[in-house]
Amino acid sequence: MLGRLLTVAYDGTRYCGFQFQINGLTVQEVLEDALGRLEKQPLRIKGASRTDSGVHAIGQRVFFITSHDLPDKAYMMGCNALLPPDVAVLDVKRVPEDFNPRFTAGKIYRYTIRNSRVRDPLQVSSQWTVYRPLDVEAMRKAASHLVGTHDFSAFQAADCERENAVRTVLRLEIQQHGARIDFLVAGTAFLKNMVRIMVGTLVDAGAGRFSPDDVSVILEKRDRTAAGVTAPAAGLCLMNVFYPGDATSACLREGPWPDWNHETI
Numbered sequence: 001m002l003g004r005l006l007t008v009a010y011d012g013t014r015y016c017g018f019q020f021q022i023n024g025l026t027v028q029e030v031l032e033d034a035l036g037r038l039e040k041q042p043l044r045i046k047g048a049s050r051t052d053s054g055v056h057a058i059g060q061r062v063f064f065i066t067s068h069d070l071p072d073k074a075y076m077m078g079c080n081a082l083l084p085p086d087v088a089v090l091d092v093k094r095v096p097e098d099f100n101p102r103f104t105a106g107k108i109y110r111y112t113i114r115n116s117r118v119r120d121p122l123q124v125s126s127q128w129t130v131y132r133p134l135d136v137e138a139m140r141k142a143a144s145h146l147v148g149t150h151d152f153s154a155f156q157a158a159d160c161e162r163e164n165a166v167r168t169v170l171r172l173e174i175q176q177h178g179a180r181i182d183f184l185v186a187g188t189a190f191l192k193n194m195v196r197i198m199v200g201t202l203v204d205a206g207a208g209r210f211s212p213d214d215v216s217v218i219l220e221k222r223d224r225t226a227a228g229v230t231a232p233a234a235g236l237c238l239m240n241v242f243y244p245g246d247a248t249s250a251c252l253r254e255g256p257w258p259d260w261n262h263e264t265i
Contacts, residue, residue, distance in 0.1 A: 001065050003099050004075060006031075007091035009058040013125045013234070014086065018051045018060065027051075027087060031062060034082035038075070039068055048101040048241040052193070054233030056126060058090075059108070059240035063101040101241070106170070107190065108240040108257075111183040111199045111231060127180075128199075128235035134206035136176050141212035142205035143172045143183075145219065146198055153222035155198055156191035157230070165191060165222070173257070174202075184239075184257055193230050201228035 008031065016024030020032075028045060035043045048061040070078075072092040079089045112127045114120055119129040146155075146169050153165040171186040183199050205212050209228075218226045240258060 001067055001097050003065055003095040003097045005093050005095045006062040006089050008060045008062050009088050009090055011086040012054050012056045017053045018047050030087055034079045037082050038078045046101055048105050049238050051238055052233055055236045057238035060238055061101045061241040063099055104244055106188050106242045108186045109195045110237050110239050112235045113181040114179050115181055116179040125234050128232045132207050138212050139202045139206040140174050142202050142215045145215040147172050150219050151222055152191055152194055154218050154224055154227045155194050157193040158224055160192040162191055196231040197227055199231040204228040
């Protein structure tokens with residue numbers, strides 16, 4: 001048996017998240033269907049991140065075990081010929097049979113806001129349009145309180161099943177490009193809706209609903225009702241899943257972020 005690790009991109013708009021469920025179409029379902037048709041046998045895959053309904057990815061990692069020794073290129077080209085247009089395999093590499101895509105994995109997410117009085121009709125499925133002017137410097141000051149190891153109970157969904165809410169945010173940076181504001185977040189693990197609630201809370205700080213230093217108070221309260229709204233799923237994208245020794249890990253605390261230029265895909 002052989003292990004394969006795929007890098008997968010998808011527009012999550014029409015999917016009920018990554019992980020298989022009985023009440024709607026998922027990314028896992030269409031990937032398993034394509035791989036099964038390619039290998040002419042059922043296959044089960046495991047994703048590094050269980051992205052929620054409507055969340056996108058350009059760096060999801062997907063692992064599976066196979067008895068076929070097909071060339072890596074055959075998996076990439078074959079899957080892409082069988083997948084729907086909103087899902088694509090970007091890369092394939094061989095890994096040990098006992099590889100676990102979640103164990104030791106870190107993740108980088110990007111959340112994108114359009115801060116404008118007018119929405120961009122071409123980007124509504126990948127941005128959150130915030131019409132009220134935002135103070136980016138205030139959001140950056142607020143974001144500094146979220147970096148490090150904290151109990152993020154106030155920043156998890158009410159139905160989150162994790163008993164331990166302690167997580168580590170390695171880096172959180174806010175970049176502005178005209179009306180576009182990107183929140184780049186790197187961490188070792190995240191709670192359900194954690195990044196989206198963080199963004200919603202930072203937007204509240206940027207809109208002047210509370211001071212940047214209030215974020216530390218919200219952390220201490222460990223109460224979901226103290227934090228901001230859950231930002232819409234459309235603005236969130238899983239940019240990269242990294243493992244110890246990966247080149248990406250060099251950017252986790254300082255230096256430039258990876259170049260996610262879609263023209264290089």
